[in-house]
Amino acid sequence: MLAATEQLRDGVNTQTQGHTALKKANETPAQKGTRKSKDIVQARGYHESWEWYDKCRNRERNFGLFTADQKLQTNNGLGYSGAIYTRQNPNGNRRGYECPEERDYYPYWHPTPWKDIAILPVNTSLCEYYQKESFNVAPRHECVEIYVGTTTVRHWSRYSNEEDCAANGGQWTPFYNYLEKAPSRRFPLPTLSLH
DSSP: OOOGGGSOBOOSSOOOOOOOOOOOTTOOHHHHHHHHHHHOOTTSOBSSOHHHHHHHHHSBOOTTSOOTTOOOOOOTTTOSOBTTOBTTBTTOOOOTTOOHHHHHSSSOSSOOSOOOOOOOOSSGGGHHHHHHHSTTTSOEEEEEOBOTTSSOBOSOOSOOSHHHHHHTTOEEEEEOOOOOOOOOOOOOOOOOOOO
């Protein structure tokens, strides 16, 4: 059961939840708990989990994505560029606990807490592709590691591909959304005026 501070909710003020950045990759479960407990405030909105954002910040970004002329920053002290840095978010600005890479690129290639309820593409020829690639119906893989010296699964991994995961002692694991496949509903989209 989730603690009251971890339940989905609107806030009574508009301030963003805090996030204390990971300082060293070999933190203990207790150190993770301390970081988290300092960050979550009951009076603030909570729409994605603290772990979701922390996982995103600590996982290497997808280096195959187009970044144009943007100079993406690197994580402070960890020496690599995390998934919070995208072409649309080169400075890693935070908006709640959303993961910028997951927000900016669909369909996302890692497990996500979200369920697709509708996809409204301008180019309807992509509908079949989006249906086939949705996490609702297609598994996503993630590197699963344990905290050093324990048998406790760590909520994040630096590695975003099977080769790097295995080379660094992780286990490349499939995750399933377990959402029953919804029937296809196609509605004519209104004509949009782009003036």
